[in-house]
Amino acid sequence: MLNTKNTKLITLCLIGVFFNQHSFADIKLSGEIKQGALVIGKTANDNVVTFDGKVLPLSEYGDYVFGFSRDDDKTHQLMITQPNGEKELKTLTPLKRQYDIQRIEGIAKKIMNPNPKAVTRSKQDGAQVSTARQTLSTKTDFAKGFIAPITGIITGVYGSQRVFNGVPKRPHYGLDYAGKTGDPVKAPAAGTVVMFVSDMFYSGGTMIIDHGHGITSSFLHLSKSYVKTGDEVKKGQVVAAVGSSGRTTGPHLDWRINWFNMRLDPALALKAVAIK
Template sequence: MLTGRYQQGGFAIGRTSPRARVFVNGVDEGLASEAGYFIVGFDRDAEPQAIIRVVNADGEASHMAQIAPGDFDIQRIGGLANNQVNPTGEALLARIRAEAGRKAQGFASRADLDGFKTGFIAPLAKYRISGRFGGQRVLNGEPRTPHYGADLAAPAGASIRSPAAGVVAFAETGMHFEGGLTMIDHGQGLISLYLHQSRVDVRRGEMVSQGQVIGAVGKEGRATGPHLCWRMKWRGRNLDPTLMVGARTPA
């Protein structure tokens, strides 16, 4: 049984027997939770079809998901410091490499949870979408990779809430590109990220509940004004976190 948003950057949430094994396009993506819940993410550049298959002791079932193309724009941002677009200097490059290594550890988190099963709330009480997920980025006139987050403009200091339960997989301030950065593992490789924070209120390994304040909006790192860049990954695939708001699991 599946529900979800079948589009590039979307997802499917399913329920099956406890600890059934889940495959996507023939690749083993782990086990369903003790309650039988599982999640599958469709990358920003996902192919038009995805075969979701679950296997347990009694047999297997599969579903061919038809993935609609995303609606992506072009986002032009100017006025950024050059070291935020084309960083140079061995000390800065070494710092960026070290930060990338620590972030990779956060992305590798695989908590045995199903925090996604209650659905997601927005991380801010009030905001304006200033940058949509998936748009082609042009920074200081230079074309770059797509923007894998949703930018939510809000006043500096506004409280950031955890959209769903999970465990903190990463929490640091002073990151070169991200400023204050928090990652939350909601289970089965679903990681949400919160960038440019002026304050980080949680620690790595801490369990958080839905609605719990985890930090505050800022403009740290590569940013031109106060906002929250909200991102989400599922096992390396880039998802649109706004599509998760209001998601519900099958009964």
């Protein structure tokens, strides 16, 4: 620790440490310092918070949020600056994770080379989803923590990946829950519905809910929506129904969490609880 007249420098290499309402002076964090994690922070509302030099939105209650990508192996700087100029710094190094990688050989070439029309359609869908996830609102529903949107057996996890004929495919970025068509899907946190499309090529019925400060939930393969774009929803409210729309082998819910377009692990988001 290095102390100067105007600066308190706290440099900690935090590898896999869990913070739950634990603080040094002005830094309170809840969540895991781990690849794919969502981290909720709280400080005085007149402070300035930066993450790697970028100012994070701060609510009137001092809430802020950030995250780490699936393969993040960098060291990050979280800085709190008080109105008097005094600063507090934490260096955060996310814990490296081991993901489920399946290697499969002998896949037919026609499967390895999808239809060009399908590729074009999926790119159009992806652009629409990306735009919805860029929403930056002042909502602070993320700061109240998350609940699972469905009760069911988890059949797919974040970060898993298949390698077909030696070619890595895109990792899975959601948490899959087994279910039956029509099973209720609940909002994991309050927010605003910013997108619902019933027939996206790969993901079928797709809904995105904004929880504030760039944090969104996405639900894929839905059979029905009970809300529409622009609706405000409450935590635990039934907003949709499980389905098997899009490219899927059976009914299930694929739940995803994003910080803008950074894909986070919903299972870790459930561990980031509200800070008092």
